[in-house]
């Protein structure tokens with residue numbers, strides 16, 4: 001009887017450890033990852049955006065995506081949101097009389113929505129088969145349909161609602177912005193930044209883009225300054241204009257450990273459709289739990305050992321009690 | 330330690346073609362037809378899935394809830410073999426059989442939900458597998474567990490086909506499979522909860538916690554016992570068998586132990602994280618939280634006393650409530666408390682529901698066929714049909 005109690009305790013201890021191993025493994029806790037030093041990205045400045053949607057059209061073309069219609073006439077590509085066939089979209093914030101651009105009250109604003117290329121992406125952590133991967137040098141989050149099993153865990157995991165699935169196809173793929181990584185080898189850069197007439201969408205190294213964003217925020221609204229276009233650090237296409245009225249926040253600097261796509265806006269970021277995210281990435285927490293429980297399978301094997309020992313003892317004992325050997329499951 | 334004498338299991342016998350199996354067969358055929366459409370035209374035509382709700386009832390009901398309800402085999406085997414409570418032995422085979430079907434079909438259910446199913450093997454391929462992914466862990470564990478359960482159950486088939494020698498050999502190493510059969514469900518049932526963690530802020534704070542694995546494991550165990558109570562009471566009335574009250578009464582006490590542990594973790598966690606005030610904000614989430622919590626609390630009052638646990642009606646009801654509570658915890662986390670942004674709604678489409686119903690019907694057919702043709706249920710309590 002004493003023996004049995006000991007077993008009970010052992011087993012319970014094993015089970016509880018397994019169940020609450022989260023508390024047990026600070027050694028396995030993984031910090032939120034930072035961007036790679038050479039990370040590439042975009043800076044979108046809503047105060048410069050004129051809503052021409054040249055970037056939306058260029059993105060469609062660069063990625064060979066079909067048009068999507070939301071009007072009766074089916075003439076123009078008019079997607080209402082990103083989808084598996086639309087990787088980039090300009091959304092509009094409207095309030096009251098919509099008299100002033102970039103103002104919350106009686107104003108309006110634009111916001112570009114596409115993959116943020118997170119420093120510590122949830123989609124990459126979630127993907128069971130490494131179909132979503134983050135390039136260790138450029139930090140670009142790419143997708144490989146030949147590996148993908150179509151489980152859509154990435155769709156569920158991304159806090160920006162970016163990866164989207166083709167539900168209308170028997171061989172549906174995930175669609176999302178990959179920062180035009182297929183165009184870089186012939187000297188191109190992301191199509192949206194290439195075509196943007198105002199420099200509202202600017203391509204470059206994220207560290208440089210962050211400095212540029214902070215420079216703009218520091219300017220007094222109305223100050224005349226130069227705005228680069230296309231690629232930051234590329235051929236000079238800059239123009240002179242007046243600085244906008246920015247919120248003192250570079251969205252993407254710290255969110256979920258930082259993103260490689262950064263945003264500036266005059267209107268509250270949550271109002272223009274971006275989530276309010278903490279500085280610690282969900283991927284870091286998820287992987288910390290996962291690895292605390294399963295690092296080198298130490299805990300599962302320990303519990304297995306206890307279980308096997310207990311089971312063996314019970315099987316023998318119960319067969320003796322029953323007086324026959326075949327009484328097993 | 331007193332042991333109850335119990336007779337060896339035997340097949341029930343009886344006709345396989347009866348109204349129950351025929352209805353189930355029709356429902357299963359409907360499912361196959363819908364799946365044909367799904368595989369030819371894609372998921373969109375037969376489901377209401379969308380990018381706000383990429384997972385619907387096929388995942389949340391058939392896999393997440395279905396596998397938890399199929400934890401009867403694991404819960405009872407743990408009691409009998411790990412805690413050495415041989416008196417519950419007659420419950421092992423029936424519970425294991427239900428689990429076997431539950432899990433096997435949950436596994437099949439995953440495949441039909443996978444958008445690029447022909448790549449499924451990538452999960453098990455070293456070059457592709459991603460051990461950081463919680464889903465990777467769940468997929469590998471569930472696959473292994475299905476194999477382990479078939480091995481655990483195989484003596485039943487060996488008895489039927491007179492393979493005494495093979496059975497004797499297998500029984501020598503059976504303890505390994507029994508041990509695996511308890512560790513693997515612990516691993517993936519807890520990980521099914523961890524799957525929510527990477528969704529981060531998209532999960533309502535009432536269900537967003539790093540203790541998710543503990544919550545899902547504890548409720549999977551209580552659901553396992555609850556299903557055994559439910560099935561035993563149901564089978565007894567349907568087959569006019571004597572209810573095994575001498576087993577169910579103490580079993581329900583074990584179940585209550587796990588339930589109390591769960592409630593302490595669950596309510597303590599919600600309170601410590603400061604999410605409790607959200608339970609008092611009028612919202613669908615708050616209402617669901619209370620419904621879920623009520624399902625878990627009510628059994629404490631229903632069968633809290635020993636005398637109450639001798640009442641089959643009360644056990645039956647408590648079993649149903651705990652199954653419901655566990656199901657709600659999962660629905661709330663994966664669907665109700667999951668918010669990816671405005672403009673997305675999800676309610677399962679009719680064909681989607683019919684597939685889930687069809688899958689369940691297949692389980693029922695399987696259970697009937699096997700119990701009638703193979704030695705599963707204890708001989709002394711069988712009915713003549």
Ligand code: SF4
Pocket residue numbers: 048049050051052053054055056090112192195196197198199200201
């Ligand atoms: S191309 Fe530039 S200005 Fe035009 S909508 Fe896109 S970001 Fe705005």
Ligand code: SF4
Pocket residue numbers: 114115116117118121122123124141157158159160161162163176
């Ligand atoms: S925005 Fe979403 S899809 Fe893009 S890298 Fe981040 S988690 Fe992945």
Ligand code: SF4
Pocket residue numbers: 126127128129130131132143147148149150151152153154155163174
């Ligand atoms: S849908 Fe494809 S890319 Fe997304 S998580 Fe699943 S396997 Fe990975």
